[in-house]
Amino acid sequence: GQQLNQSPQSMFIQEGEDVSMNCTSSSIFNTWLWYKQDPGEGPVLLIALYKAGELTSNGRLTAQFGITRKDSFLNISASIPSDVGIYFCAGPNNAGNMLTFGGGTRLMVKP
Amino acid sequence: NAGVTQTPKFRILKIGQSMTLQCTQDMNHNYMYWYRQDPGMGLKLIYYSVGAGITDKGEVPNGYNVSRSTTEDFPLRLELAAPSQTSVYFCASSYSIETQYFGPGTRLLVL
Numbered sequence: 001g002q003q004l005n006q007s008p009q010s011m012f013i014q015e016g017e018d019v020s021m022n023c024t025s026s027s028i029f030n031t032w033l034w035y036k037q038d039p040g041e042g043p044v045l046l047i048a049l050y051k052a053g054e055l056t057s058n059g060r061l062t063a064q065f066g067i068t069r070k071d072s073f074l075n076i077s078a079s080i081p082s083d084v085g086i087y088f089c090a091g092p093n094n095a096g097n098m099l100t101f102g103g104g105t106r107l108m109v110k111p
Numbered sequence: 112n113a114g115v116t117q118t119p120k121f122r123i124l125k126i127g128q129s130m131t132l133q134c135t136q137d138m139n140h141n142y143m144y145w146y147r148q149d150p151g152m153g154l155k156l157i158y159y160s161v162g163a164g165i166t167d168k169g170e171v172p173n174g175y176n177v178s179r180s181t182t183e184d185f186p187l188r189l190e191l192a193a194p195s196q197t198s199v200y201f202c203a204s205s206y207s208i209e210t211q212y213f214g215p216g217t218r219l220l221v222l
Contacts, residue, residue: 033209042201042213098169100130101153
C-alpha cells in the first residue's frame with residue numbers, strides 16, 4: 001500500500017527558531033494534508049494542498065506540495081511553546097476512501 | 112456543538128474481556144472513522160463508515176467490530192481483548208475525507 005515517510009522523527013528547538021519538516025512517498029498523492037496533534041488530544045487539520053507546486057500558508061505555517069507529487073514540506077517560522085506537538089502528513093489513498101498518515105514529527109520547543 | 116465525543120477516556124481491560132468504545136458526533140457528518148495510535152507511531156485506520164448502515168474495513172480491522180445504526184453514533188467493539196490492542200483509539204468524522212474532525216481519544220490498556 002501507499003506509505004508516507006516523515007523526517008525528522010523528532011526535533012528539539014529553541015523558541016524563536018524556524019522549523020522545517022518533510023514527508024515523502026514512493027507513490028503519487030493528489031492531495032497532501034498536514035495535521036497537528038497537541039499532547040493528549042486528537043489531530044487537527046492545519047493545511048490542505050491540492051495542486052502540485054502549491055504553496056499555502058496558515059499564519060506562521062507554510063506548506064508546499066512537491067512538483068513530483070511525491071513529497072510535501074511544512075515550515076514553521078518563529079516557533080513558540082504552543083507549537084509543541086506531533087505533526088502528521090496525510091493523503092487519500094488511490095480509492096479516495098481513506099487517509100494514509102505518516103509516522104509524525106514530534107516537535108519540542110524550549111522557552 | 113460538542114463536535115466528536117468519545118467515552119471512556121481511559122480503560123484497563125484483562126485479556127479476553129470485551130468492551131465497546133463509544134463515539135458520537137453532532138455535526139451531521141456522513142463519514143466516520145476509527146483509528147488506533149500506537150506509541151510513537153502514526154494513525155492506522157481500523158474501520159470506517161460512509162453513512163448510516165454502511166461500514167467497511169480499514170488497514171487493521173482484525174479483532175474489532177463496528178456498527179452504524181445512526182448518523183451520530185459509531186461504536187467500536189473489542190470482543191476478546193489482547194495485549195496487542197493496547198493503544199490510543201481515536202474516532203473522527205467528516206463531510207469530506209480530507210477534513211476529518213477527531214475526538215479526544217480513548218486510552219486502552221490490556222493486561
